[in-house]
Structures are given as structure tokens and as C-alpha cells.
Amino acid sequence: QSALTQPASVSGSPGQSITISCTGTSSDVGSYNLVSWYQQHPGKAPKVMIYEGSKRPSGVSNRFSGSKSGNTASLTISGLQAEDEADYYCCSYAGSSTWVFGGGTKLTVL
Amino acid sequence: EVQLVQSGAEVKKSGESLKISCQGSGYRFTSYWIVWVRQMPGKGLEWMGIIYPGDSDTKYSPSFQGQVTISADKSISTAYLQWSTLKASDTAIYYCARRSDAQQYSFDYWGHGTLVTVSS
Numbered sequence: 001q002s003a004l005t006q007p008a009s010v011s012g013s014p015g016q017s018i019t020i021s022c023t024g025t026s027s028d029v030g031s032y033n034l035v036s037w038y039q040q041h042p043g044k045a046p047k048v049m050i051y052e053g054s055k056r057p058s059g060v061s062n063r064f065s066g067s068k069s070g071n072t073a074s075l076t077i078s079g080l081q082a083e084d085e086a087d088y089y090c091c092s093y094a095g096s097s098t099w100v101f102g103g104g105t106k107l108t109v110l
Numbered sequence: 111e112v113q114l115v116q117s118g119a120e121v122k123k124s125g126e127s128l129k130i131s132c133q134g135s136g137y138r139f140t141s142y143w144i145v146w147v148r149q150m151p152g153k154g155l156e157w158m159g160i161i162y163p164g165d166s167d168t169k170y171s172p173s174f175q176g177q178v179t180i181s182a183d184k185s186i187s188t189a190y191l192q193w194s195t196l197k198a199s200d201t202a203i204y205y206c207a208r209r210s211d212a213q214q215y216s217f218d219y220w221g222h223g224t225l226v227t228v229s230s
């Protein structure tokens with residue numbers, strides 16, 4: 001059970017859109033549409049932003065969206081804002097009541 | 111209000127044992143899975159394992175199987191993560207989180223984290 005692969009960093013200017021990829025295998029991302037995405041600001045606990053691949057919890061901005069193609073899930077943030085600067089982690093269900101996280105992506109808002 | 115309150119920071123020596131806790135409130139503790147997640151200094155999140163306090167059914171990541179023990183005491187709405195022999199490489203922040211009911215494959219409420227520092 002290896003960690004999902006994410007880019008180490010992405011950046012964008014305010015108002016722009018960015019996409020963070022999350023690549024797994026046919027045993028996790030590819031088998032289930034059950035990827036969640038978490039935002040973590042420095043010194044804080046993670047916060048769920050997307051669940052079941054593309055659904056947003058109540059209270060999460062509609063600027064955040066998720067999708068999946070094959071073994072790769074993606075998180076898109078549109079209309080970038082300074083407050084979006086944080087670390088982002090994908091997490092996939094991997095069967096048998098186990099999950100696996102991605103390595104994390106640091107988003108910098110320029 | 112749903113809350114997960116974790117025990118305070120710990121400073122231990124290699125070879126010592128440790129048990130940290132995560133107390134849930136504001137919801138039916140026995141009906142929701144609790145997960146433990148490790149974050150080593152400056153690193154990413156790692157899924158360690160999960161427990162269902164209602165019957166103590168527990169699953170571990172292969173990476174952590176045999177290295178830690180996850181347990182729960184439903185009478186006091188508390189989940190635990192314990193080590194019998196700590197190593198310096200166990201230095202990390204450990205988070206507990208609740209597996210969501212409505213969003214079943216995600217984790218909706220998180221504790222504030224417990225910093226464990228192990229010196230050699």
C-alpha cells in the first residue's frame with residue numbers, strides 16, 4: 001500500500017485556477033470513486049474539502065471541485081484567493097476498511 | 111457540537127511506552143469509526159489505522175501493523191493509540207479523526223493533534 005502521488009508544489013495568482021493531481025493504482029483510486037481531499041493550514045488540523053471524488057461538504061466554497069479519470073483524481077480550485085494557500089492531501093479508500101493518503105501538495109498563491 | 115479532544119504533548123525516551131487518547135463528545139461515540147493519522151515533522155499525512163468503538167473492530171495500515179495498538183473504551187468515549195517501545199522515528203504529530211456518517215469514506219471531524227517527541 002504505497003502513498004498516492006501528488007506534485008510537491010503548485011502555484012497560481014489570485015483569481016486564477018489550479019489543479020492538483022493525485023495518482024494511485026487500480027487497487028485504490030482506480031477501483032473506487034471514493035477520493036477525499038483535505039486542506040491543512042500550518043499548525044492546524046486537516047479539513048475535508050471534497051469527498052466521494054466530487055462532492056463538497058456543507059460550508060465548503062464551490063470554488064473547490066473534484067474529478068477522477070482512471071487511476072488519477074484531481075482537485076481544482078478556481079478563483080484563487082490568498083486564504084487558499086495551504087497544503088492539500090488526497091486520500092483514497094483502498095478496500096478492507098483501509099485508506100491511503102497522498103504525499104501532499106503545497107499551494108502557493110503568488 | 112462534535113468535538114474530538116486529544117491528550118497533551120508528550121516527551122519520552124527511546125524504549126519507553128506511551129498511550130495517547132482521543133475523547134469524542136457531541137455525538138454517539140460508539141456509532142462512528144475513529145482513525146489515527148501520523149504527520150512526521152515537515153512531512154505529509156499517513157493513515158495508520160481505524161477502530162469502531164462499538165465493537166472494537168480494528169484495521170491497520172500494513173506500515174503500522176505490529177508497531178502500534180489502537181483501542182477504545184466506549185464507556186468514556188475515548189480512543190487510544192499506544193506504543194510498547196518507542197523509537198526516535200515515532201516523533202510526530204498524531205491526529206485522530208471521525209469517519210463521517212453522511213460522507214462515509216471521508217473524515218469530517220479532527221482532533222487538534224498530539225505532538226509526541228521521542229529522544230534517543
